[in-house]
Amino acid sequence: MIKAGIVGGTGYTGVELLRILARHPGVSLQAITSRKEAGMPVAELFPSLRGHVSLKFSAPADACLDKCDVVFFATPNTVAMGQARELVDAGVKIVDLSADFRIQDIAEWERWYKAKHAAPDLVAEAVYGLPEINREAVRKARIIANPGCYPTATQLGFLPLVEAGVIDTDHLIADAKSGVSGAGRKADVNILFSEAADNFSAYGVSGHRHWPEIRQGLARAAGRSVGLTFVPHLTPMIRGIHATLYARITREADFQALFEARYAGERFVDVMPPGSHPDTRSVRAANTCRIAIHRPQGGDTLVILSVIDNLTKGAAGQAVQNMNLLFGFDEAAGLGDIAVVP
Amino acid sequence: MIKAGIVGGTGYTGVELLRILARHPGVSLQAITSRKEAGMPVAELFPSLRGHVSLKFSAPADACLDKCDVVFFATPNTVAMGQARELVDAGVKIVDLSADFRIQDIAEWERWYKAKHAAPDLVAEAVYGLPEINREAVRKARIIANPGCYPTATQLGFLPLVEAGVIDTDHLIADAKSGVSGAGRKADVNILFSEAADNFSAYGVSGHRHWPEIRQGLARAAGRSVGLTFVPHLTPMIRGIHATLYARITREADFQALFEARYAGERFVDVMPPGSHPDTRSVRAANTCRIAIHRPQGGDTLVILSVIDNLTKGAAGQAVQNMNLLFGFDEAAGLGDIAVVP
Amino acid sequence: MIKAGIVGGTGYTGVELLRILARHPGVSLQAITSRKEAGMPVAELFPSLRGHVSLKFSAPADACLDKCDVVFFATPNTVAMGQARELVDAGVKIVDLSADFRIQDIAEWERWYKAKHAAPDLVAEAVYGLPEINREAVRKARIIANPGCYPTATQLGFLPLVEAGVIDTDHLIADAKSGVSGAGRKADVNILFSEAADNFSAYGVSGHRHWPEIRQGLARAAGRSVGLTFVPHLTPMIRGIHATLYARITREADFQALFEARYAGERFVDVMPPGSHPDTRSVRAANTCRIAIHRPQGGDTLVILSVIDNLTKGAAGQAVQNMNLLFGFDEAAGLGDIAVVP
């Protein structure tokens, strides 16, 4: 049994981590910190955890996180980068679900996140935790930069094509739709029920923080810079991301076979049969990415459909997948949940 | 490992059974029948099961259900009563999720279900599968009449009061609200998204089939006939039942303590602290009933709030709980899922 | 054309008032105040008003509200009571959509609203603006206390029975369900989409501010104090209130006929045929209350179903109805919208 701590357990990625870790066979939850809720039983804030999690939120100072084997940061951006060094020095592995360690280009990070980075050297050693592309590096890392939700769905959908060099990577288009939980558990008017329900809109078309993250990942796979138009939308559901990806074909191939081969051994990527339309509920609360490949009217444009649960494969589930790799557990330990349908 | 079969696996209770049984440590799924979908892989109809269920739907004639240890009927009413005898005679245990064996008074059943009952003698021996009241009888039964969703939430909410004889049982009121999945996976206009979303209404106020079932259960507990006004409502959510129960106090008691004592050993009934308002999502996809007791303004009327997931504790989860009892498994085997929040 | 001003136009009752008043044939919108948004075009905050409302929000000091014929307060509680006197003295009629003038018993008001009342004498002269019971008083009033949403649906549902003296008014039960917009356009975590969607719960069972308001109204109709158990619930829809009302019969009557006679001349109360189940969408964005009367199984308990749109008949529509009476317009002027279905 390893000892795990969570910093910032009051948000949606926090409660999803708790849901998964509470039943993980190899993990003992040691501490969950929240400055604001210190002293309150976790299950009082989240009654769904009654009978499953008996911990109270603790103040960061009292949490003894340095005695943990692994600490998850389910915090707003800029928190993890300030606390990581002390933990790493104490031999604690870090899985950061925020964006602090995702972008290798510090200047780029600072431009998008509007802050001075506190630990550029740790960024340099951090491993981007998309196991399907970085599995071996993850196993040996000290700090995992857990990918964003849009980047997970988008990269997994584009990767086989980019790696195979069969599409025009200067003009990729990702039209992505997210459930509202992706905006977090914070009191903003625009994500109130009465604003977001029975409504649909794009946002951040001029620029979204996941744009540089996706470009960085695809550029690595391509071996060169890529061009990307990324349009996120808010859709009235709680969980789920649906990325609709468009790419112009530059070289003919059996695209279905390409995807099947690329993800042959992957337990959390499901390449669906030709003609499929994966829906987000088919991955609700499951650590799975389902992908379908289309070539409408036999034209020169490929359409890739890629769905995940933004809180599971797009956040907490992937974080546990990374933890499993870090500690030599079965990669699927604790991640066997079947999607909840309907 | 026991062998399990499911008759009628294309509805919501069917897919929920599959979600639970596919991960149950003591169960091997043998057959899932569907006349209409025979030959189709189950995971083609429900892609959420891809990678978890490899069975195909089989025609009833080909399913060899009599080789199973247990058969679940997730069928429309009137199917199970026609097939039960042959299976029982072959030594197969039956858990019927439909209403065929729920009402002991055959005439009453026939009045509400508008059909001639095919197996009155099996009704007589069937055990009403609400483990919290019938646990020992369930263990020894051959046929389990798995309770309806409204009856589960309503009976668990009223039982401690009725058993203790502290309320006026001639004038019970149950104002119940159900998610739309309670109406089943059938093509009716009134449960279309565009009809049921962003909308709320009562239905069946003049009479609903769960009314006699609730009255039967409460009458057993009271030792006499009870009076009940039962008003079901459709609320725009997928899963969940919220029963708001009203009862006039006839004898003073510590009602909170009464509930806590009654359900002290129960693993699937959670009596919440005074002042609580359980929400349905706190039991989403979990086999739990959460209950809170209120006495507004210290008056003579008690308000009991009782929530379940209609497909889990209100159907498939409870069915598996009964199966666990039937076969000597840990009562909670396969039922450890934590509610999915948000 | 009368001149109308709105204080506090950034909430849901504010935008609903604007939707209605912008097309009212006898009203010219003069000013909409918002301390926070002063200077911003109203249609920038609410793009639905583009092309219909050209005003900007103005600071209260610049709004010249005393030049208006009528001023609507769509403000949080305790604002209107501080500004009313100056306007009334200037000859401006006031329609207050908040709760400041609703409760005649000042001590009771102060207990529930946890504030010292600033203008008890104005409360004394204020008229409770439920036209179906106070029409003549409304016409002559200077200050209208526009009723709350729950109180509108609940009182209209109980009134014919209470006035006729045919039910036990010591034990009324109102089980009410509200769409989330009833909680206002404010950044609270519990009304976020990801909290309130696909979820159902009661709240405020121990006490809700609309309880004394409903009791006051029913007591007036009964000529004596009444007993009421009132349980509000949050249901995952934007607009709409569904009140399910329970009353014990004390004297036999033709209850359907009673309601039809009581509301015979009312243009905004629709008594539906026997056996009906009004749904909230049938009044979405319409100034209508639809009511159905049930007597399940011919017992001694009546069940009344009463639905309104909480923002229209439950707030802004009723406010305009009151304004029409105040200024001698046709009572239905500007209120002809047909409910939006689906």
Add this chain to the structure above:
Amino acid sequence: MIKAGIVGGTGYTGVELLRILARHPGVSLQAITSRKEAGMPVAELFPSLRGHVSLKFSAPADACLDKCDVVFFATPNTVAMGQARELVDAGVKIVDLSADFRIQDIAEWERWYKAKHAAPDLVAEAVYGLPEINREAVRKARIIANPGCYPTATQLGFLPLVEAGVIDTDHLIADAKSGVSGAGRKADVNILFSEAADNFSAYGVSGHRHWPEIRQGLARAAGRSVGLTFVPHLTPMIRGIHATLYARITREADFQALFEARYAGERFVDVMPPGSHPDTRSVRAANTCRIAIHRPQGGDTLVILSVIDNLTKGAAGQAVQNMNLLFGFDEAAGLGDIAVVP
């Protein structure tokens, strides 16, 4: 007052037509036909119309449609083409909300709609009822082919660019999201609440009937054939279409100014300020198309956001707009409703 009839009034476009026409100052509703519901009061099927529509559904044979000035077909495809000639010969104007007269290439129509066309000559004379491009032709037409919902949002979004010849029309991409009412009021399992709620998916990626319709419209504007990748999605809301359109720039221009100039005189197309993200609720129940123009990161790809209410500007509202043109009414008569927000 002109006399209007509706064939097939039991669907969503039917009830939306009724909502609009019941309040239109120049229209008298004469007949609404439904083979199945003949004899039933329209307001019994749609209680939202109680007090506004007193007609009963009539059998087609009894409806005397040839006495009407205009007949709307709110029918499934292939109905209007069989009944149009008789009405046209009787001097009745036809507005067909189905697809029967939309596609000029009969072979193409027959391929997509899988039927033999019954009136190719009437197709030839029918006018495609998108007033923003065909206003003068509409005024003189006998038969209006009312556009589809996706085609309305998509064409209005692309038209200024295509007409100006500033984009690559060989590789247009339209990623469109529709509310569920777009699928009609028919009992299909896939549009049940419990299937479509809290869920998102694409459908018909390999080919959708609106694809040829959009291509036909854009080809007319371009003066040559165009290439289009069209991916429709189902999003869990009732009404609304959000089209996200992607086009590669081939010639520089002030794109914002281009749109503003193109739609300068249009009362139902609202070009929003730069940087806007129109949401579908801003046009809920209103006959408006709102459009925003983006050029992310100053690249070579334009992103156009175009929203409509699929039942209003995408169907019944546009039909009334066409009727207004046909009979010389103010083009906006009966279409002044402000969007219902929230």
